Amino acid sequence: MTVARILATKGRDVITTQPHRTLHEVAKILAEKHIGAIVVTGADHDVVGILSERDIVKAVAKKGASALEDAVSRHMTARVVTTTLSSTINSLMEAMTGGRFRHVPVVQNGRLEGVVSIGDVVAHRLADIETESQALREYIASA
Numbered sequence: 001m002t003v004a005r006i007l008a009t010k011g012r013d014v015i016t017t018q019p020h021r022t023l024h025e026v027a028k029i030l031a032e033k034h035i036g037a038i039v040v041t042g043a044d045h046d047v048v049g050i051l052s053e054r055d056i057v058k059a060v061a062k063k064g065a066s067a068l069e070d071a072v073s074r075h076m077t078a079r080v081v082t083t084t085l086s087s088t089i090n091s092l093m094e095a096m097t098g099g100r101f102r103h104v105p106v107v108q109n110g111r112l113e114g115v116v117s118i119g120d121v122v123a124h125r126l127a128d129i130e131t132e133s134q135a136l137r138e139y140i141a142s143a
Ligand code: AMP
Pocket: 036, 037, 050, 051, 052, 053, 054, 055, 076, 077, 079, 080, 081, 082, 099, 100, 101, 102, 103, 104, 105
């Protein structure tokens, strides 16, 4: 199963922000949209970073509430691990587990095509397991 299949179900909408925005602005977006991370894009709409709720928590824990006025660029992760539409879900799960992050932007030919979260991956794995067990039940019943 590929990343493209997950995006076919969840859609390709990506919430983005820019490096000069503040952590407070991003916190409001994360809360409103019920998401855990935001992709940071540059002038050419290229991916220049990712900022997750963990980065905001870390910044506030270290610096106090004043960190919320800091620019996104100060706290984002600039070396973003991305995936492609044709990547397998297994390789995506490996990247998430190995890198200890829960969000991966999907980039194809330099274009941001979507974001996959650990929640999307788990939902797809569960649906797959259910389909497999249903097929097994039918096989056993017809034997
Ligand atoms: P998360 O588990 O997604 O909340 O992110 C945990 C940490 O990993 C935060 O510091 C994020 O900025 C960073 N992070 C999240 N997603 C990625 C990614 N795809 N590539 C690199 N770092 C990431």
